[in-house]
Amino acid sequence: MTFFHKPPRIAPPPEGRTGILLVNLGTPDDTGYFSVRRYLSEFLSDRRVIESPPLIWQPILQGIILTKRPFASGANYARIWHKEENASPLRVYTRRQAEGLAERLKAEGIPVEWGMRYGRPSVAKALESLMDQGCDRIISIPLYPQYSATTTATANDQLFRALMRLRRQPAVLTVPSFPDHPAFIRALETSVRETLAGLNFTPQQVVASFHGLPKVCIDKGDTYRDECERTIAALRSALGFDAERMPLTFQSRFGPLEWVQPYTAPYVTALPKQGVTKIAVIMPGFMVDCLETLDEIGNELREEFMEAGGEDFALVPCLNDSKGAIDLLEQLSRSAMAGFQRS
Numbered sequence: 001m002t003f004f005h006k007p008p009r010i011a012p013p014p015e016g017r018t019g020i021l022l023v024n025l026g027t028p029d030d031t032g033y034f035s036v037r038r039y040l041s042e043f044l045s046d047r048r049v050i051e052s053p054p055l056i057w058q059p060i061l062q063g064i065i066l067t068k069r070p071f072a073s074g075a076n077y078a079r080i081w082h083k084e085e086n087a088s089p090l091r092v093y094t095r096r097q098a099e100g101l102a103e104r105l106k107a108e109g110i111p112v113e114w115g116m117r118y119g120r121p122s123v124a125k126a127l128e129s130l131m132d133q134g135c136d137r138i139i140s141i142p143l144y145p146q147y148s149a150t151t152t153a154t155a156n157d158q159l160f161r162a163l164m165r166l167r168r169q170p171a172v173l174t175v176p177s178f179p180d181h182p183a184f185i186r187a188l189e190t191s192v193r194e195t196l197a198g199l200n201f202t203p204q205q206v207v208a209s210f211h212g213l214p215k216v217c218i219d220k221g222d223t224y225r226d227e228c229e230r231t232i233a234a235l236r237s238a239l240g241f242d243a244e245r246m247p248l249t250f251q252s253r254f255g256p257l258e259w260v261q262p263y264t265a266p267y268v269t270a271l272p273k274q275g276v277t278k279i280a281v282i283m284p285g286f287m288v289d290c291l292e293t294l295d296e297i298g299n300e301l302r303e304e305f306m307e308a309g310g311e312d313f314a315l316v317p318c319l320n321d322s323k324g325a326i327d328l329l330e331q332l333s334r335s336a337m338a339g340f341q342r343s
């Protein structure tokens, strides 16, 4: 193994300099077949995401799945593509969160960069940029409120992979998940209250839909489900809602395995028959809007609910670049910075 060293443009001061790295999932560069295929291939080849032996999984992935799915997924991405910036919403809002946080930390000379676990900009490039700005201490914030090995752990793996190649490593602190951090819950509460106040109907339920996970991951020790429960318990309590007014469900199933239940789509489409025809949906497992929130829920689920007899359907936007989101990221950064202080 060769270890690299590139002299930084700005040397770290003797007392050290901290930089913040925001890490998100990743997203295709455009909606075309090859971009979506490249993205899905990298994502679904991650053994943190699909644990099956590569000898069995890779022929299925490279053959059946990556021949067909990029066409369908590309069409879905096209429906939600951010036209002005010609980018996927996940990329646009991740960048804006980094810019908002950078603004808050600018006066203290703390740079902020953002990187993607899959695709561009890479975590390695973001790390390189921070080190070039003289950072010898890195605070990495995986942008997942609830821990999962399939998201948080693989984001950290990718950072450590980049560090493995360096001759002069920075010190690194990875920020833990924040399922019921007061600033997270406050931001969600504000976003529910503001959305409900702007509607011309009162939802009978505000369904809280989280990205799902194969049940076997939970059985093997992933804490994701417990952390989703912690988020929703804190949010219900902040809003004064009970479990009937704000039920918990799981969306985005992939593949033939059993995933954590209850599943969002069957739950929601059964509501009109029970007399619940006006709903809102919030997705507190996603820090930014993306394919899974805007299309799977905002387009597909809305349509299914209406076809099943629903009358009104509203989407509570993800935190995106709201003040609440930047407050949260600032608080997470400042708590972590205290961990780097010399005694």
Ligand SMILES: C=CC1=C(C)c2cc3[nH]c(cc4nc(cc5[nH]c(cc1n2)c(C)c5CCC(=O)O)C(CCC(=O)O)=C4C)c(C)c3C=C
Pocket: 025, 026, 027, 028, 040, 049, 050, 069, 073, 088, 090, 144, 148, 150, 151, 211, 212, 213, 214, 224, 252, 254, 255, 285, 286, 289, 290, 291, 292
């Ligand atoms: C086994 C497969 C998958 C697991 C496990 C999984 C966990 C997981 N994912 C997120 C967040 C996001 N997933 C997104 C898209 C997406 N997820 C999967 C599969 C698994 N996810 C696929 C195949 C896709 C691609 C979409 C498609 O082709 O239909 C996204 C959106 C990305 C975007 O570009 O907008 C997010 C965000 C979490 C939080 C999670 C575990 C808890």
Ligand SMILES: [Fe+2]
Pocket: 211, 252
């Ligand atoms: Fe996913």
Ligand SMILES: [Fe+2]
Pocket: 252, 253, 291, 292, 296
């Ligand atoms: Fe989906």
